[in-house]
Amino acid sequence: xxxxxxxxxxxxxxxxxxxxxxxxxxxxxxxxxxxxxxxxxxxxxxxxxxxxxxxxxxxxxxxxxxxxxxxxxxxxxxxxxxxxxxxxxxxxxxxxxxxxxxxxxxxxxxxxxxxxxxxxxxxxxxxxxxxxxxxxxxxxxxxxxxxxxxxxxxxxxxxxxxxxxxxxxxxxxxxxxxxxxxxxxxxxxxxxxxxxxxxxxxxxxx
Numbered sequence: 001x002x003x004x005x006x007x008x009x010x011x012x013x014x015x016x017x018x019x020x021x022x023x024x025x026x027x028x029x030x031x032x033x034x035x036x037x038x039x040x041x042x043x044x045x046x047x048x049x050x051x052x053x054x055x056x057x058x059x060x061x062x063x064x065x066x067x068x069x070x071x072x073x074x075x076x077x078x079x080x081x082x083x084x085x086x087x088x089x090x091x092x093x094x095x096x097x098x099x100x101x102x103x104x105x106x107x108x109x110x111x112x113x114x115x116x117x118x119x120x121x122x123x124x125x126x127x128x129x130x131x132x133x134x135x136x137x138x139x140x141x142x143x144x145x146x147x148x149x150x151x152x153x154x155x156x157x158x159x160x161x162x163x164x165x166x167x168x169x170x171x172x173x174x175x176x177x178x179x180x181x182x183x184x185x186x187x188x189x190x191x192x193x194x195x196x197x198x199x200x201x202x203x204x205x206x
Contacts, residue, residue, distance in 0.1 A: 006203055008162070010030050010031070010169060011148065011169065012027075012029045012032050012172060012191075014041035014173040014174070014183070015032050016043065020032075022185075024055075026185075026189070027192040030059060033086070036065050036072065040180050045079040045080050049079065049080055052080070061083045064086045066091070066109070067087075067088065073095050074098070078098075083105070086106070086121065088109045089120070107120075108121065111124065117145065119147075120141065120147055121148045122151075130175065131151060133150070135149075135165050142166055146169075148169040149165050149169070149171065153175050154176065155190035158198060159195075159198040162195060162198040163201075166202060176188045176190075
């Protein structure tokens, strides 16, 4: 889970259709998320495997969980084989990764309180609710760790969010949907373009 120097890491989460996967790849996203937690976007391992076929080796495939059992995680890791495992920070502290996957990159969802990990996804109390989080708190955390900003982002507010928080990356799901769980390819493209443009503007001398 890395980005080019001075680049912005962009994840389009909640893949449910081949069109969404292709749109994210074409737009130049760095990662796509496959949800295995309770959600309108939840997939089985088999569904996620089919959707991920054209993405393998082209973008990072992230398995998104929340409060999973060990058996579920074992199934996801062995059946889906994600590039990154995402879950709440306490989840990742108690879960056991198979020896062969001990070095699997993880993305910890950090909601509030506790020590900041080296890299976190910051989205507030709720996941997939389409609500913006506290950007002031996110900005403070982003000065201390690699922070991926999520929660209520869309093509219209991502420029302001990046200017306010200056994150390592951004993550969007409902903000690029035509209807619940169905992504709009044009909105994905708009989001990625707006995010890249906003990030470049931050690098320019004032």
